[in-house]
Amino acid sequence: MTHALMKTRILGMGNTILTDDGVGIYVVREVAAKLAEIGRTDIDVAEAEMAGFALLELLSGWDRVIIVDAVQFSELQPGEIVSIETADLHTSLRLRSIHEMDLPTAMALGIELGYPMPREVTIFGIQAEDMHTLGERLMPSVAAAVPQMVEQILSII
């Protein structure tokens, strides 16, 4: 099925009072604004500050989901953007998260329980500088990545 026929959701995840942990949400808000400008009403944009079991509800019913979230990997610089395959999460990390469940488990559980889970999941991570100080603004290093991330998403939908 081509992308044009897929039901697509762009999902920003994060926490907007934890400084860079909000970047996924800020990105999708800008994506939504741009989509409105160009009259694209066929793409759904959603924000989620909760994960775990909620992922089942957030993902099911969509053919394709693009997720944006903050990450923290030691070899990346703040503001760097990476793409991650769900399969990578599945084989390289244990499926456990500290609380509830993580993305690969939610996907597999949804399929097991007969939910219509997406065929295609694309995950973008933006390297955070600080996710532990309370604050409602991005660090400049991370804010600088937002326009590029927005463009990247618009180019693939």
Next chain:
Amino acid sequence: MRKISIDPITRLEGHGKIEIFLDDKGGVANCYFQVPELRGFEKFVEGMPVEEVPRVVTRICGVCPAAHHLAAGKAVDAVYKVDPPPTAKKLRELFYAAHFLHSHIAHFYALAAADFVLGPDSDPAKRNILGVVQKVGRQTGVEVIKHRAIAQEVQRIVSGRSTHPVWTLPGGVSKGITEAERADIVEKAKSSVEFAKFSLKLFDDVVLKNKAYLDLILSDTYELNTYHIGTVDERNRVNFYHGDHRVVDPAGKEVFRYKDHEYLNHITERVEKYSYLKFPYLKDIGWKGFVDGPESGVYQASPLSRLNAAEGMATPLAQAAYEQFYSTLGGKPVKKLLATHWARLVELLYAAERLLELAQDPEIASPNFRTLPTATPEEGVGIVEAPRGILTHHFRTDANGLVTMANLIVGTTNNHAPISMAIKRAAQKVIQPGKEVGQGLLNMVEMAFRLFDPCFSCATHSLPGRMPLVVEIKDPEGTVVHREVQ
């Protein structure tokens, strides 16, 4: 753009870390445990109108927003010296019972069950809710999702939103419930009681009737002999929303109790040199290090603690479950930490029964859910039991109600010392001189950690940056000899 694959030994920032130092003989000398903590809370709320704080703190934690909302709400009532009307308190407690349902269902089925239903040695790729569902049946999975959703729906009906509530006000709440909503909640509560009973039965069938699991629970690998703290009503029965905070000693005897505003008389915090973590302990007893026993001020705050610190449950089915709990485990207090998972299920049943009870209360749908404050705001403390332990919010304001001081002790913080000690104990059992260390290590350590249902810094997203656990074993020189990453 860079594509990244996650290598199991990739160093992940923002993770929980356990460092195990070996002695010269290859046994465990010490265990240190660190997690990143939230910074800048006081600065963040400084100058904010204090009645805004309950709306902001819900977003500190994606897992227990309701707990923060209510603790902060109670603190704000205290700041304004206003007592909400009975309907408001009952509504808040009803809402909170639904939150406990949702949280305990999620923890038990997504995390705890896998260890028992599948076994601690099972394939890690299956040792999660997916494996549980595949083993106990798809219908159970459907019921889990359904009842978790029911609990969230009750929260939404009562407070207006299912997550991140915007509901408490100084002196009460912003909305009540209609008669139709009340009747709907009654039906949902009845279904939840049945599901809670089912969950306890599942635990009985799969865990208690399995000798290997029962032996694991009763073994001394997961055991601590500490004080316990829990909130109780006027008859010393567990209450999640309000009451006296009762502290019992390692023999189960009450040593003292305190009301919300008295917490600083009894709880103080220590910071260790190697860690920025705070380790709360009982002031009256004193800090003697990471040791248990009646001379050490280390205490636990968990579902097990709540049962140990109380004299019973306030609803009949939960009371029966409580009695069976103690008669199976040899009386009060229970020191076997894996029993915390069972205690969580006893609380699940209480939460469901309490939800039903409150939904049937004649005052619950009354329109009288707010008392307007009239006093000048000053200072207040609000304490509730979060699913993972006692939660304390404390604010001071100027005469206009703008925050000048804020302090928070979150549920898991109470347990920093016990978690460290439980991990060390498990590590000492697993790491023996000359014995090969493998994946079994991480799981034994995880079990010690996971039973506390820990919630650290509460980043809410679900990608790898979300609190993975790194366990490192170091020789006496500090060289890493083994590393496992969750």
